[in-house]
Amino acid sequence: MSLSIHTAVVEESAKARRSAISHSSLRRYRFRLSDISKAPLHDFPIRDEILCQYLPLSSEMNILEVGPGSGFTAFWLARLVHSLTLMDASAKSLADLGKQFRHSRNVRCLCTDLTRPGLASQLKQRFDVAFGLDVFEYLVDPANCLRNLGEVLRDQGELFLTYPNVAPPLGDGVTYFSEYSEIESLLEQAGFESWEIFAVRLRPYPSLVYRVLHEWPLRVYRRLRKRNRLTGLLVYDVTWAFQHRKKLSRFRSPLHLFWLALGAVMRLDGDIFTREPATERVLGRQLVIRAWK
Numbered sequence: 001m002s003l004s005i006h007t008a009v010v011e012e013s014a015k016a017r018r019s020a021i022s023h024s025s026l027r028r029y030r031f032r033l034s035d036i037s038k039a040p041l042h043d044f045p046i047r048d049e050i051l052c053q054y055l056p057l058s059s060e061m062n063i064l065e066v067g068p069g070s071g072f073t074a075f076w077l078a079r080l081v082h083s084l085t086l087m088d089a090s091a092k093s094l095a096d097l098g099k100q101f102r103h104s105r106n107v108r109c110l111c112t113d114l115t116r117p118g119l120a121s122q123l124k125q126r127f128d129v130a131f132g133l134d135v136f137e138y139l140v141d142p143a144n145c146l147r148n149l150g151e152v153l154r155d156q157g158e159l160f161l162t163y164p165n166v167a168p169p170l171g172d173g174v175t176y177f178s179e180y181s182e183i184e185s186l187l188e189q190a191g192f193e194s195w196e197i198f199a200v201r202l203r204p205y206p207s208l209v210y211r212v213l214h215e216w217p218l219r220v221y222r223r224l225r226k227r228n229r230l231t232g233l234l235v236y237d238v239t240w241a242f243q244h245r246k247k248l249s250r251f252r253s254p255l256h257l258f259w260l261a262l263g264a265v266m267r268l269d270g271d272i273f274t275r276e277p278a279t280e281r282v283l284g285r286q287l288v289i290r291a292w293k
Contacts, residue, residue, distance in 0.1 A: 031076075036256045040100060041248055042072035045259070046210070047133040047162060049272045050200055054288060055160045057081060061128040064152060066114055067135030071097045078107050085123065089113050115141040119148035127152055131160040136289075137173025146190035153293045159192070161289040162200070165282055180279050187291050195291035199278040206266035213262055 051073070057063070061081045068074050068086040074097070078084045083106045088094050094111045101107040112122055130149045139145045149159050167176045177183050180197065187195050202210060266272050278287060 031260055035076075036253050036260075039075050039252075039256060040070040040072045041252050041255065042070045042259075045072055046272075048073055049263070050162045050286075050288065051131065051133060051160070053271055053273055054200075054275070054290070055129070055131065055158075057129065062125065064123075064127040064130040064149075066130065066132035066149070067138075068097060069093075071100050073133065074101070074107065078104050082106065083108075085110060085125070085127070087112060087114065114148060115139055115144045117144060117148070120151040123152050125152070126154040127157060128154060129158050129160060132163075134163050136161045136163040137165070137171065137175050140174050142175050143186055143189065146186050146192075150190040150192055150291075150293060155293055157293050159289065159291040161287075163287060164285075165287045166284055170284075176283065178283050180282050183282070183287075183289065187289070190291075191293065192291040193293060195289065197278055197282070197287060197289050199276045199282070199285040200273040200288055201276065201286065202272060203269065203274050205269040206272045209262070209266050213265075 057077075057080065059080060059082065062083045062085075063077065063081050064085045064087060065074055065077070066087050068088060071086070074084055074086055078101070085108050086094070086097055086101075087110045088097075089112065091111050094109045098109050101109070110123065112119065130153055136142065136145070146159075153159065164171055164173070165176050166173070167178075168174075183197055184195070201207075275288070276285075278285060
């Protein structure tokens with residue numbers, strides 16, 4: 001399919017989807033006062049900003065999240081959608097999530113390998129949206145991953161993936177692509193009818209705020225503690241944050257207050273991210289893949 005024809009298909013599909021989305025479409029979550037002490041501990045969820053900015057959701061949707069990490073995204077998202085399924089290959093991480101969401105009737109957890117064939121038969125459910133935030137780069141078999149995700153989506157369902165497409169040693173993932181056509185080929189083989197692939201980057205003002213108030217202090221902190229670089233396939237339960245979660249939980253409230261203030265300051269100038277075409281260069285960029293059945 002030529003680029004111009006494919007672009008037209010994407011635009012027509014997008015119009016149809018927009019008309020099907022409820023008027024109660026959700027653009028951004030609202031942080032409650034009680035969340036300061038109850039929300040799962042997390043590093044500043046810059047990835048959630050991409051989700052809020054580029055993925056329209058509605059309260060009628062059934063959602064699948066791949067690689068939920070600490071569960072912070074699931075924490076606020078579960079309030080806004082009909083049902084939420086959390087899937088991870090880490091049994092330890094899922095056990096923690098199961099405890100966190102034991103009182104949430106619309107949340108279920110499933111421990112499985114996303115790259116193994118037969119995911120649809122395990123889930124026994126079709127979803128309106130399947131998404132993964134900074135997970136795709138850690139999957140050793142992206143072809144099977146996309147095929148599985150395509151099979152669990154309903155007709156017109158959407159796949160939403162965002163990840164740093166960075167080759168080692170700069171990146172710590174195992175999956176990356178040098179050409180735009182490589183990603184397109186995998187999406188087509190997985191049965192998707194249309195898609196758009198673009199890069200996002202922080203706009204100048206939020207980039208400055210994020211660098212000064214988040215990245216620089218975090219870099220200093222990491223130098224002060226012993227840090228062994230992780231190699232191979234990364235799952236959440238081997239990260240430093242997961243292994244020290246009980247100790248860090250003492251700082252949950254002040255950290256959440258800080259993240260809340262940081263996010264508000266970054267949004268003073270409008271949207272945090274801007275999108276850029278990725279057809280000419282995909283390597284070394286933060287990519288967003290949106291694909292539809």
